[in-house]
Amino acid sequence: MITNTKTMTIDEIYEQILESYFSGGLTDGEWMMSPNAVVKVFETECLKHGHRVADYTLYNHSLADECECHLEKLQDKFR
Numbered sequence: 001m002i003t004n005t006k007t008m009t010i011d012e013i014y015e016q017i018l019e020s021y022f023s024g025g026l027t028d029g030e031w032m033m034s035p036n037a038v039v040k041v042f043e044t045e046c047l048k049h050g051h052r053v054a055d056y057t058l059y060n061h062s063l064a065d066e067c068e069c070h071l072e073k074l075q076d077k078f079r
Helices: 010-022 035-048 053-077
Strands: none
Touching: 010 035, 010 053, 035 053
């Protein structure tokens, strides 16, 4: 997903993942990725940038919540 070779901070990765999700850039086929799948993408990117699991796991719940809220807003919009 993130192709930049510079090491990004966890906060930068977090923000980039959210921006991508909110703009519809993270999908599973034709559907938005589930919040849990987005967390997996986030974890993978953190590891690629040399971050330790202990450093980014505190972000996982917040990321999943942000994605869940966005997904609910989209669902409400199209009901």
